Amino acid sequence: xxxxxxxxxxxxxxxxxxxxxxxxxxxxxxxxxxxxxxxxxxxxxxxxxxxxxxxxxxxxxxxxxxxxxxxxxxxxxxxxxxxxxxxxxxxxxxxxxxx
Numbered sequence: 001x002x003x004x005x006x007x008x009x010x011x012x013x014x015x016x017x018x019x020x021x022x023x024x025x026x027x028x029x030x031x032x033x034x035x036x037x038x039x040x041x042x043x044x045x046x047x048x049x050x051x052x053x054x055x056x057x058x059x060x061x062x063x064x065x066x067x068x069x070x071x072x073x074x075x076x077x078x079x080x081x082x083x084x085x086x087x088x089x090x091x092x093x094x095x096x097x098x099x
Contacts, residue, residue, distance in 0.1 A: 005088055051087060
């Protein structure tokens with residue numbers, strides 16, 4: 001149940017900007033510096049940041065504003081952004097296809 005999110009990715013060295021086809025926060029942006037900060041915010045943006053911190057290594061900060069998610073990494077990921085893209089795409093999917 002739930003729909004996949006479409007993600008457009010822009011890479012700028014250690015910063016990756018994800019443009020989503022739906023909003024995950026209000027117009028006021030929010031920055032998360034670590035997993036503990038994200039765990040204290042019960043809204044959608046806090047839960048998304050928490051999931052990204054849990055599933056992805058080397059994240060320095062996450063900034064979420066409306067349909068834009070900006071992730072700053074501790075290292076340059078090169079072309080390997082598929083892990084983060086998959087987390088974002090599946091964020092609103094509550095359970096997978098039945099087998």
